[in-house]
Amino acid sequence: MNNIPAQIRTVKVTRYVTPLREGGSLPAIVEADDGFLYVLKFRGAGQGLKALIAELIGGEIARLLGLQMPEIVFAELDEAFGRTEPDEEIQDLLQASTGINLGVHYLSGAITFDPVVTQIEPGLASQIVWMDCLLTNVDRTARNTNMLIWHKELWLIDHGASLYFHHSWENWEEQAKRPFVKIKDHVLLPQASQLEQTDAEFRAILTREKINEVVSLIPDEWLKNEGSDESADELRQVYAQFLETRISMSEIFVTEAQHARKSLI
Known part of the structure; x- marks a missing residue:
């Protein structure tokens, strides 16, 4: 069985790639400073921080039980990030999500x-x-x-x-x-x-x-x-x-x- 990590890695979001509009909380694919893509779950979304807590606990229990779960990271969003985003809804979401958000490694081609x-x-x-x-x-x-x-x-x-x-x-x-x-x-x-x-x-x-x-x-x-x-x-x-x-x-x-x-x- 896989063990949970001693700590979750922290990355910094460097680029907003595209929204995933099928998600109710408007998650997005983003690029981080480690060069990888992540599905980002925003703390400022309608479901708020409780959804991030559930994501973290659920994902790491799945990993602990030996089930396949993409890596979870803490994703830092700078307050200046997204100011040039033309979509007003997305810009509001980014500004409301300054700080630590939750990222899940993007499984390209899944x-x-x-x-x-x-x-x-x-x-x-x-x-x-x-x-x-x-x-x-x-x-x-x-x-x-x-x-x-x-x-x-x-x-x-x-x-x-x-x-x-x-x-x-x-x-x-x-x-x-x-x-x-x-x-x-x-x-x-x-x-x-x-x-x-x-x-x-x-x-x-x-x-x-x-x-x-x-x-x-x-x-x-x-x-x-x-x-x-x-x-x-x-x-x-x-x-x-x-x-x-x-x-x-x-x-x-x-x-x-x-x-x-x-x-x-």
Whole structure:
């Protein structure tokens, strides 16, 4: 299994290449000072910093579990960047996103995963379904799979719709214990026949230590904008405790997924 990095690399955005208008938060392809292209998720977009936090946690947990996930970087955007951008909407977004944003390595030539064209074997399907149950990821449906085929391998992208408990901090303890009913819409659920085996394997990997390593990656400035009285460290611990609780009670979401699958096959 791959380990998460000790730290996330930081790059500086040097060139705005093109918007990706199919994304609701208007992400863009940008070039950074390391010479690589990234899909940039902006802190000033409508979904805000919580989407970036979900992207970071979801992406690094996927990597920790051995799933294919493009490299995530912190992407610094200078306040002067984009002043000459002719599109007023894009210029406003760039100006609202000064500071640390989130970049995902651009997989040039990748194609969108199509479940009709590509069959995913049960083990991998079960792993992705299990992880999305853990993260409460509502955005891996047939309409929008958020998966790519690159060099004949399946890659995961876009975890910004995960962890929706953090859009309302109230009763997060209860939310951590709930089944994930939206798993019924997961594009890979019909193939996910090895959930019990996956559950045992992934619970062993996602120890408290590993979860804390993931949440420790969240930048302070992303958490200080939460409008909460808690410190950045206290908010990180909420994320960690939410995930630890779900992992310790994973039979709840595994059972829900199994029941939803039976209704499909």
